[in-house]
Amino acid sequence: MECLNDPNIDLAVIDQFYTNFAEPSNLAEIRVQVDKFIESVGTGPLVLITSGGTIVPIEHNTVRFVDNFSAGTRGSASAEYFLKKNYKVIFLYRLKSCEPFTRHFNMSQLLESLSISDSGLLEVNSPLGEKLSQIVKDYKQQKENLLLVTFTTLAEYLYYLREISFAVKPLGSRAALYLAAAVSDFYIPQTNMATHKIQSKDGPISLCLEIVPKILRPLVKFWVPAAFVVSFKLETDASILLDKARKALHRYGHHLVIANELQSRKREVILVTEKENQKITIDDSEMEIESLIVDEVVTRHKNYIEMGRNVEKLI
Numbered sequence: 001m002e003c004l005n006d007p008n009i010d011l012a013v014i015d016q017f018y019t020n021f022a023e024p025s026n027l028a029e030i031r032v033q034v035d036k037f038i039e040s041v042g043t044g045p046l047v048l049i050t051s052g053g054t055i056v057p058i059e060h061n062t063v064r065f066v067d068n069f070s071a072g073t074r075g076s077a078s079a080e081y082f083l084k085k086n087y088k089v090i091f092l093y094r095l096k097s098c099e100p101f102t103r104h105f106n107m108s109q110l111l112e113s114l115s116i117s118d119s120g121l122l123e124v125n126s127p128l129g130e131k132l133s134q135i136v137k138d139y140k141q142q143k144e145n146l147l148l149v150t151f152t153t154l155a156e157y158l159y160y161l162r163e164i165s166f167a168v169k170p171l172g173s174r175a176a177l178y179l180a181a182a183v184s185d186f187y188i189p190q191t192n193m194a195t196h197k198i199q200s201k202d203g204p205i206s207l208c209l210e211i212v213p214k215i216l217r218p219l220v221k222f223w224v225p226a227a228f229v230v231s232f233k234l235e236t237d238a239s240i241l242l243d244k245a246r247k248a249l250h251r252y253g254h255h256l257v258i259a260n261e262l263q264s265r266k267r268e269v270i271l272v273t274e275k276e277n278q279k280i281t282i283d284d285s286e287m288e289i290e291s292l293i294v295d296e297v298v299t300r301h302k303n304y305i306e307m308g309r310n311v312e313k314l315i
C-alpha cells in the first residue's frame with residue numbers, strides 16, 4: 001500500500017512527470033558551464049535567480065504557445081543587487097526577457113544616441129552616454145561573477161532548474177535560490193500535442209492542460225536540502241495573496257515567500273515567514289524595490305548560514 005507520508009513518493013511522481021518532456025539537447029553542456037562557474041565561488045555565497053515566464057507549446061513544431069506573464073524586471077534588477085553584495089549569480093531566465101545591465105536601455109535608444117565622428121569613431125551622446133558608461137563599468141567589474149542560462153519552454157526551465165540545483169547542492173547553506181520566474185501551473189503532455197501547426201479550417205479547438213506537480217517540494221527536500229530557498233507568489237486577487245503565500249510556506253517547508261500583487265508589484269511586496277509578515281513599500285520612483293528586497297534576503301541568508309555554523313559547532 002502507498003504511504004502518503006513517504007517523502008520518496010514526491011520524487012517518484014516528479015521523476016515520472018519529467019519523462020513527459022524531452023531533455024534539452026544542451027543540458028550536459030549547461031551542467032559543465034555551471035560546474036566550472038561554481039568552482040570559482042570560493043568560500044562566498046551564491047544565488048540562483050530564476051526570472052521571466054515559461055511557455056507551454058501547443059504544437060511539437062511550435063507556432064503557438066501559452067505564455068506566462070513576466071517581463072523579467074524583478075529577477076534582472078535583483079541580480080545586480082546580489083552582485084553588489086558580493087554574491088556569485090546564476091541567472092536562469094527566459095530568452096529575450098530583461099537581463100542584468102542591458103535592462104537599463106533598449107536597442108532603439110542606443111541607436112538613437114549613437115553618432116559617428118568625422119574620424120569615423122562611434123560616439124554615444126547624452127543623456128544615454130553618461131548612464132551607459134556607468135553600466136559598462138559595472139558590467140566589466142561583475143561579468144566574471146555572473147552566469148547567464150536561458151530557457152523558453154516549461155520543459156527547459158524544469159530540466160535546467162533541477163540540474164543547476166544538483167550542481168549547487170555541495171555549497172550547502174552558502175547557496176540561495178531566489179525563484180522569481182513565473183512558471184506555468186499547466187502543461188500539455190507530449191502525447192496530446194499536435195505535430196504540425198493546427199489548422200483553423202478544421203474548426204475551433206479546445207485545449208486540455210494538465211496540472212504541473214509542485215516541484216518546490218522535491219527541490220527543498222532533496223535537490224538542495226541545505227540551501228536558503230526564497231519563492232515568490234503572484235496573485236491578482238489581493239484578498240487571497242497572503243493565505244496562498246502562507247500555505248506555500250507550510251507545504252514546501254522553505255524559508256521565505258515573497259508575496260506580490262500584479263498591479264502593485266513594483267511598489268509593494270510582503271515577506272512571509274513562519275514568524276511574521278514584513279511589508280516593503282517604496283514611494284520614491286527613483287528607487288527600485290528590488291534593492292530593499294535583496295537587502296532583506298541577504299541579511300536573512302547570512303543569519304541562516306551563521307545559524308548552521310553554530311549548530312555544527314555544537315555537534
Ligand code: PAZ
Binds near residue numbers: 075180234
Ligand atoms: O518579471 P516581472 O518583474 O514583470 O514580474 C515579477 C513577478 C511578478 C513574475 C515575480 O515577482 C513573481 O511573483 N514570480 C512568481 C510568480 C508565480 O506566482 O508563479
